[in-house]
Amino acid sequence: MALVELRGVSKSFTKGEETITPLDEVDLDIQAGEFVSLMGPSGTGKSTLLNLISGIDRPDRGTISVDGVEVTGLSRSKLADWRAANLGYIFQTHNLIPVLTTYENVELPTLLLKLSKSQRRQRVELALEAVGLTDRANHYPRQLSGGQEQRVGIARAIVAHPKVVVADEPTGSLDAQTSEQIQTLLQRLNRELDITLLMVTHDRDVAGIASRKLVLDQGKFVDSETAITMGV
């Protein structure tokens, strides 16, 4: 049984008089420990798919299950609890809380779990060590570089030991050198910590670090030949 299962998932939006269908009857299986990249032209529903799997958006039709839990059937409140325990989200623009230090930002998801103070401290220290930011624990986001901020975002996404981590263009706002560091970090997390990763990217090189590449176009996954003709 796959860790993440999507069956017949559709999502539409109305923009003025036009109806856009970024996802149309999509099926997808992601196995535990897989590193999957998701590519495709702008507006083809990559981020929408990520948001649906994360439970911060709901499909019009179809079901999404993660580790046997059908997330599409959960209430907003239950979804929040489920996300706290099972899902890590890496944003493109880091989205750290500016008034909190690096340590406090990473600690946030652990406050939502039933952990003692010492367990929380241990997890935060391990996550910061994994992203190489132990010496920046007391710095505020404004005191960090873009790459460091993204590493804090990654530490925050993995600190609760989630079953799956989704990343929405994690290198999209970084320069080439920093982007490479983040790619290496994501690969390491997947290989060494066996974290299941689903990453949206526009960059073919970044997509190349994943163990499986998926391409979305006009609401459907396309095969590798079509993807080549599309230039992705």
Next chain:
Amino acid sequence: MHNYVFKTLWRYRTRTLLTVTGTAVAMFVFCFVGSVQQGLDQLTSGIDADRSLIVFQENRFCPTSSRLPQSYADQIKKIDGVAGVMPIQVWTNNCRASLDIVVFNGADPDQIQANRPIQLVEGNWSDFQSRRDAAIVGRNVAQRRGIKTGDQFSIGNISVNIAGVFRSAVPSEENLIYTSLDFLQYTRGLDTAGLVTQHEVLLSEDANPDLVARNIDKTLRAGPVATKTRRKGVFQASTLSDLVDLIGFAHWLGYASVGLVLALVATTTVMSVQDRIKEYAILQTIGVGPFRTLRLVLAESTLLCVLGGIAGTGLALLILGLGGFAIGAEGATIAFRPSVNLFASGVVVSLVVGVISGLAPAVQAATVPIVRALN
């Protein structure tokens, strides 16, 4: 998550400070109005107000115009239900409404010690009882006028030697100066030998106050001066009727202050939430549930309100405690005293207003469409 609430308030410290200050000012007004209301309630209710009667000259209001024979006391004593009578001569520096009214009550010193719920905090009773021009001063007047034991205090034609300062279980009494009856009757200008302003009647335990009051007036109708007898609380409320109306109106000022706090804190919290709506979406993405989000916003608004409430209430109580304020008219006074009840009601009102003012923005933060807010 408490850390997040405190740091968020600190992030917008100018806005936080302005809101807390505004709340403090409004709660200061609320407490001041509350103390006036409380002073009036204490004056017109309680054992002292219900279980004693005041015999006053009929159709007279200002103490200077009520002149009853002192001998009425002997007739009143014989009426059923009367446990004791204390003839009192009243002198006041101002019959109109004033914030600095000085009221002298002249009565038998032994009766004062036996019947009034007062305790000396300075001086001693024997000095008061042995010197003809001795006086004991209520704590409020002493504070307001800077009077100490041993001082000579003069006002109008009256000059007294201060034998002590007292506190009382009845706050309004702390605005009085007690002298001996003889001293006040024979003071130059008063010319009231054998006359008193009023008789205070102490009732026996089983007496019906209204029935005794009717009997007193009936008995004294045959005398040279007709009387009107009422419960002490009713007498004081009637004497201060103009002020009672004004205080009733000021009550609305108290409610307006609470409304002001509500509007102020609600505006600040709405602005704060709207500025950070994306932050709430981020928090919910990482697993903060809608109820926890609701509690975070309510904690912010409540903290703002309670901080302002404690500051405003505390300052009001401090000023009330140090100032010894009172308002009076026609010889009756209302004391503005600080009290634990006033502090507790100030804090509780702040707490409730804090929660109410945060409700709308809290619901907004808790139900934010996450994807739209992230974009």
